Amino acid sequence: MKVLLINPPIYDFSAYDVWLKPLGLLYLSNILKSCGFEVVLIDCLDRNFFPHLIPKKDGTGKLPSVEVEKPEILKNIPLKYKRYGISQKDIYNLLSLHKDANYIVITCSTTYWYLGVREIINCVYEVIPKPKIFLGGIYPILSFKHASCLFSNKTTKIFYTTDFSELLDFLNIQHKKQYKNFAKFPPPDFSHYKKVYYITTRFSYGCRYNCVYCGQKIIHPKYETKDIEQFVNEIKFLYETTKCQNFVFYDDELLNSKDITTTVELFSKLLNLSLPIKFYTPNGINPKFITKEIAQLMYQLNFTDLRLSLETISDKVHKIVDRKLTISDFEQALNNLFLAGFKPSQISAYILLGLPTETIEDVYKTIEFVSKYKIRIRLCELAVVPKAKMFKHISEDIDPLLHNNTIFLFNGVPGVIEPLYKFDELQQLKTYVNQTNKLLTNCYV
Ligand code: SF4
Structure with a gap:
C-alpha cells in the first residue's frame, strides 16, 4: 500500500522558510512505515527544489514566489498577493510518478493557507484515478466547518485532531492505537529530504x-x-x-x-x-x-x-x-x-x-x-x-x-x-x- 503525503504551496502576502516543515506529516511518515506502508512525501516548500536560493547558516531561506491575482475578498488590501513553492507543472509531474498511490494525506498548517489545499486537491483529481484523500492539520482543526464545506465529499475525509488514531483506523490499522498519544510518536522522518537544512x-x-x-x-x-x-x-x-x-x-x-x-x-x-x-x-x-x-x-x-x-x-x-x-x-x-x-x-x-x-x-x-x-x-x-x-x-x-x-x-x-x-x-x-x-x-x- 502506498501513501502520498503532501505539504501544499502557500498563498499569502508574504512567506519565508523560517524553519517551516510539515512536522505532523513527518511523524506520520514513520508511523505508516512502521505499519508496512510505502510512503512518499511531496513537500511543495522543500528548498532542495530551489538550490539557487542559498540558505542562511541557520537553515532558513527564501521561498520562490510568483504574484497571483488576489481573491475577491482581499481585493482592497494594498499589498501584493503571491504563491510560494514549486510550480504547478512540477506538482503535476511529481503526482504522475505516483498514480498508484492508494491514499493521499494533505496537511494545512494555517487557516488562511487553504488555497494551497484547493490547488493540490484539484491537481490530484486530474492525475490520480479515484483518489482517497485525507485532509488534516491546523486549518481543519480550527476551521472545521469551512474545510468540510469546501473539501469534504465521498473521496475526501477531513480530520480535526492532532492524533493519528482516526486516520489509522481508516487505513485499517486498528492495533496502532498507541499513536493517539504524542508521547509514543516515533522520530520525524527526514529521509524524504535530499539535503536537510534543519531538523524540526x-x-x-x-x-x-x-x-x-x-x-x-x-x-x-x-x-x-x-x-x-x-x-x-x-x-x-x-x-x-x-x-x-x-x-x-x-x-x-x-x-x-x-x-x-x-x-x-x-x-x-x-x-x-x-x-x-x-x-x-x-x-x-x-x-x-x-x-x-x-x-x-x-x-x-x-x-x-x-x-x-x-x-x-x-x-x-x-x-x-x-x-x-x-x-x-x-x-x-x-x-x-x-x-x-x-x-x-x-x-x-x-x-x-x-x-x-x-x-x-x-x-x-x-x-x-x-x-x-x-x-x-x-x-x-x-x-x-x-x-x-x-x-x-x-x-x-x-x-x-x-x-x-x-x-x-x-x-x-x-x-x-x-x-x-x-x-x-x-x-x-x-x-x-x-x-x-x-x-x-x-x-x-
Ligand atoms: S497558550 Fe501557550 S502556546 Fe499559546 S500563546 Fe500562551 S503560552 Fe504560548
Missing part, C-alpha cells in the same frame, strides 16, 4: 497556559512530553542520519512550567551527547523559567537566536492575556542569560501587536524597554485564531483568508471587528523597529 522536532506537545489569542488548547488540549531517554536518542539518531547541525524545537512549553527539574534533566542529557549542533526556539520561550541553571545549560547546548516571549510590558494587558510572567521575571531571565555567557545579539524578544486593550503607546513603551537591553525586537502581528477565547464571537462562516496576520490589524474582520490600527501607522511602527534593530546590530560589531 518536539519534546512536548500542548501548553498548560491558555492565552486569550491562542488556539493551542484546541489544537492539542493535553500537555504531553516524550520520555527523556527516548527523545535524547531521537536527537542522536537524527543527527547521525542527516549530519544536520540545526535543530529547531517546535515546543510551545519547552521549559516545563510545572516541573523545571524535568527540563534540567532533558538539557543535561542532551549535553552529554556532545553533538556539534545548535538549537532554535522559534515559538518563543517563557522567560519566567530561565533560571541560572537553565541559562547555563542553554548556553552550553548552543541555543542560538534565543527568542523570549515578552509580548508587552503593560501590566493591564498581561492580566487579560494570561499572566505568564512579570517584568521582573523577564529582567531576571536576561540577567541569568548574560551571566551564563549569552550576548545581547543572540537574544530577541517577541512583542505582540493586537492584544486586547493594548494601545500603540503600550507597544512603543515595550519597544523602549526591550531596546534598553540591546536585544533584538521581533514584532508579531496577531492573526485571527478561530475558537481562541479572544475570537470566540467570530463565526465559522467568515472566510479564513481574513484571519491572516498580515492584514488583520489594519483590516479587522469587516462587520465583526474594527481595524485596530491604520495601515500607515503600522508601517511607521515597523520602520521604527527596523531602525532600532539596525542601531543595535551596529553596536554588536
